[in-house]
Amino acid sequence: xxxxxxxxxALGLGLGLAQQAxxxxxxxxxxxxxxxxxxxxxxNTLLLLEEQxxxxxxxxGRPVQFIILDDxxxxxxxxxxxxxxxxxxxxxxxxxxxxxxxxxxxxDPVAEAGVPKISLAANLEIVFPVDEKRRWVFKTPQTxxxxxxxxxxxxxxxxxxxxxxxxxxxxxxxxxxxxxEAAAREAGIQVVASERFARTDTSVAxxxxxxxxxxxxxxxxxxxxxxxxxPQRTLRERGYRGLIYQTHGVANPDFLRVGGELLIGTRxxxxxxxxxxxxxxxxxxxxxxxxxxxxxxxxxxxxxxSTFGGHAYDAWAILRPALERxxxxxxxxxxxxxxxxxxxxxxxxxNVVGTHGIFxxxxxxxxxxxxxEAAVMVEVVRGSSGxxxxxxxxxxx
Amino acid sequence: xxWTIFSFLAADALQNGTIxxxxxxxxxxxxxxxxxxxVPLGEFLVxxxxxYVWFLPAEVSGLNLKGQIPGTAWLAAAMLLWWxxxxxxxxxxxxxxxxxxxxxxxxxxxxxxxxxxxLGWILAVLVxxxxxxxxxxxxxxxxxxxSVLTYLIIAVGLHFAFxxxxxxxxxxxxxxxxxxxxxQTPIGLVPVNNQAFLVYGFALLAMVxxxxxxxxxxxxxxxxxxxxxxYGARLSGISPSQAGYVSFGIATLITCISGMLxxxxxxxxxxxxxxxxxxxxxxxxxxxxISYPLAVVGALLxxxxxxxxxxxxxxxxxxxxxxxxxxxxxxxSLRSHEIAEEE
Numbered sequence: 001x002x003x004x005x006x007x008x009x010a011l012g013l014g015l016g017l018a019q020q021a022x023x024x025x026x027x028x029x030x031x032x033x034x035x036x037x038x039x040x041x042x043x044n045t046l047l048l049l050e051e052q053x054x055x056x057x058x059x060x061g062r063p064v065q066f067i068i069l070d071d072x073x074x075x076x077x078x079x080x081x082x083x084x085x086x087x088x089x090x091x092x093x094x095x096x097x098x099x100x101x102x103x104x105x106x107x108d109p110v111a112e113a114g115v116p117k118i119s120l121a122a123n124l125e126i127v128f129p130v131d132e133k134r135r136w137v138f139k140t141p142q143t144x145x146x147x148x149x150x151x152x153x154x155x156x157x158x159x160x161x162x163x164x165x166x167x168x169x170x171x172x173x174x175x176x177x178x179x180x181e182a183a184a185r186e187a188g189i190q191v192v193a194s195e196r197f198a199r200t201d202t203s204v205a206x207x208x209x210x211x212x213x214x215x216x217x218x219x220x221x222x223x224x225x226x227x228x229x230x231p232q233r234t235l236r237e238r239g240y241r242g243l244i245y246q247t248h249g250v251a252n253p254d255f256l257r258v259g260g261e262l263l264i265g266t267r268x269x270x271x272x273x274x275x276x277x278x279x280x281x282x283x284x285x286x287x288x289x290x291x292x293x294x295x296x297x298x299x300x301x302x303x304x305x306s307t308f309g310g311h312a313y314d315a316w317a318i319l320r321p322a323l324e325r326x327x328x329x330x331x332x333x334x335x336x337x338x339x340x341x342x343x344x345x346x347x348x349x350x351n352v353v354g355t356h357g358i359f360x361x362x363x364x365x366x367x368x369x370x371x372x373e374a375a376v377m378v379e380v381v382r383g384s385s386g387x388x389x390x391x392x393x394x395x396x397x
Numbered sequence: 398x399x400w401t402i403f404s405f406l407a408a409d410a411l412q413n414g415t416i417x418x419x420x421x422x423x424x425x426x427x428x429x430x431x432x433x434x435x436v437p438l439g440e441f442l443v444x445x446x447x448x449y450v451w452f453l454p455a456e457v458s459g460l461n462l463k464g465q466i467p468g469t470a471w472l473a474a475a476m477l478l479w480w481x482x483x484x485x486x487x488x489x490x491x492x493x494x495x496x497x498x499x500x501x502x503x504x505x506x507x508x509x510x511x512x513x514x515x516l517g518w519i520l521a522v523l524v525x526x527x528x529x530x531x532x533x534x535x536x537x538x539x540x541x542x543x544s545v546l547t548y549l550i551i552a553v554g555l556h557f558a559f560x561x562x563x564x565x566x567x568x569x570x571x572x573x574x575x576x577x578x579x580x581q582t583p584i585g586l587v588p589v590n591n592q593a594f595l596v597y598g599f600a601l602l603a604m605v606x607x608x609x610x611x612x613x614x615x616x617x618x619x620x621x622x623x624x625x626x627x628y629g630a631r632l633s634g635i636s637p638s639q640a641g642y643v644s645f646g647i648a649t650l651i652t653c654i655s656g657m658l659x660x661x662x663x664x665x666x667x668x669x670x671x672x673x674x675x676x677x678x679x680x681x682x683x684x685x686x687i688s689y690p691l692a693v694v695g696a697l698l699x700x701x702x703x704x705x706x707x708x709x710x711x712x713x714x715x716x717x718x719x720x721x722x723x724x725x726x727x728x729x730s731l732r733s734h735e736i737a738e739e740e
Binding site: 033034036037166169195196197198199200201202203204205206207209210213225226227229230237238239254257258259260 | 402405406408409412413459460568569570571572573581588590659662663664666668669671672673703704705706707708709711712714715
């Protein structure tokens with residue numbers, strides 16, 4: 001009798017464990033290093049989502065486990081972390097990473113092992129063109145091309161005929177230079193100067209002078225973080241009176257803090273989540289964005305949210321239903337087959353409303369966003385409290 | 398390029414060149430006396446203003462630090478303590494160093510509580526200053542009579558350590574500092590930031606000060622003796638370690654004050670010092686790292702090259718400035734042997 005009880009207990013325990021075996025998802029983000037201001041909200045968001053998903057009974061009754069690794073904003077470390085997640089942790093899918101170069105580096109290891117990956121970096125090249133390797137790669141943030149269109153439309157509406165560009169002398173700045181120049185040409189706006197500066201520069205007087213000599217109606221500054229304050233300040237100090245545009249890479253509170261007063265009037269495209277509370281009531285992702293920001297601020301403090309965490313939220317918003325569908329077709333214990341099924345299911349994503357837009361993936365489009373919902377134009381204004389704020393000035397629906 | 402553009406570029410070149418000149422002067426001073434190429438000087442340049450940010454009232458800095466003591470104070474105090482332990486045989490000096498370590502933390506605490514801007518400015522310099530001489534005692538003096546290359550390797554290592562600590566202490570983003578003298582004054586066509594005049598004023602002061610120091614004071618003459626012939630200087634009773642502390646101290650002081658004056662013009666971040674220091678080094682190389690006047694000329698030349706390159710081909714700006722090194726190094730290696738002779 002006793003033996004039977006022990007046997008039953010063991011069986012019950014065994015079954016319980018089998019049911020409890022978590023679905024492992026690998027995550028690589030840049031929680032330290034130069035991209036940390038982007039990577040930290042992404043990590044925080046995923047921690048929040050993991051806890052929330054498991055509290056609500058997991059995915060199809062199974063708990064999820066996010067194995068989060070830091071790549072220190074470094075490509076080599078991102079690749080190493082990816083291999084570790086695939087080989088040692090046997091993850092079903094990977095979310096990451098924060099930066100474009102590292103995300104490009106991760107394509108080879110995930111394609112070799114056949115693991116679906118959702119990147120959180122901007123560049124179009126991560127998912128385009130969809131070839132043998134990029135079959136396995138998806139992403140959630142808007143591309144420079146998609147963000148260039150709103151800028152050019154806003155310039156047209158403001159009657160801009162000539163524009164100048166000054167951007168980082170790295171992948172970010174070059175990507176924006178190409179995207180913006182192409183979009184401007186299409187819209188009949190002449191790009192009269194295209195200059196570069198380094199993130200670490202302490203003076204951009206030479207570049208700014210060249211721009212001033214051409215006297216453009218508007219200037220676009222292609223940089224991220226707080227470094228784009230310098231060209232803007234130099235432009236204003238040297239008496240430039242035209243419109244100044246920035247990119248969504250500056251949509252963070254530090255930019256407002258460092259730039260201060262002189263930023264008033266700056267326009268930039270951004271994911272709608274940045275101004276979630278100013279979106280028109282019928283804006284399709286208003287509700288998702290609002291609920292995300294409330295959850296995030298509830299956990300990490302008022303004013304702590306940024307658009308970057310939204311990309312991580314969207315990655316899980318896509319992955320979660322895809323996992324549910326894949327679980328109906330295949331057992332996760334059959335790892336290689338399950339990863340293949342999961343890839344197909346991510347590609348079959350339709351009408352997933354995220355914080356940044358509505359995702360409709362296809363065999364040729366592994367991003368699935370349209371700029372109409374994924375981008376809005378905002379302007380830096382002095383708020384009623386006397387602090388600088390983002391103000392929604394234009395949507396493109 | 399017309400006259401307007403030329404004068405604007407010249408103003409920019411002068412501002413950058415002056416900072417490079419101050420860095421080059423400090424580098425030449427340290428190198429001449431100790432044979433150390435002080436790569437981490439760039440970090441000292443940004444440490445002082447970043448420390449100052451921690452002493453600013455919340456409404457000026459835009460941060461909410463809640464009286465937190467900046468990491469540089471702990472670093473300076475730890476280095477002084479370590480120095481005290483190394484020199485424990487000399488009780489009087491060890492005691493003095495211990496007191497200094499306590500004083501640094503005390504000053505930083507006082508600053509972080511909220512003090513008037515001017516006082517915070519001075520406190521920030523005082524807190525960062527000991528890091529210079531302490532670096533010499535802790536990292537370079539133990540490697541006595543090492544080759545220039547060994548010293549350079551230590552210096553590069555220190556640069557990486559300080560830069561990494563800078564990231565930990567101050568985070569990856571830039572900060573905004575209030576100018577001492579706000580506004581602009583037009584000089585001819587060019588509006589010049591008033592803060593830039595303070596930089597020029599300090600540069601002149603530093604040059605005249607160094608000249609008087611080296612020609613009039615006994616310490617300055619001792620340093621010069623060390624620079625000319627270390628062995629001979631020792632035979633005449635000049636302590637090489639003392640000369641090391643003094644040269645590192647003066648270099649750090651010049652660098653810290655330059656950084657404090659420059660910071661409102663550039664919005665400093667932890668990573669910005671290195672490139673400024675490197676360009677100062679290029680300027681110093683123009684003078685073979687031994688001639689002060691040539692270093693200043695070199696600095697202005699680097700500034701001018703940089704402005705011109707930024708205007709003509711901004712994507713290759715730094716490449717052009719550093720490419721300047723190649724012909725100069727080539728020319729110097731054909732002409733002179735003074736660095737090699739020392740070893």
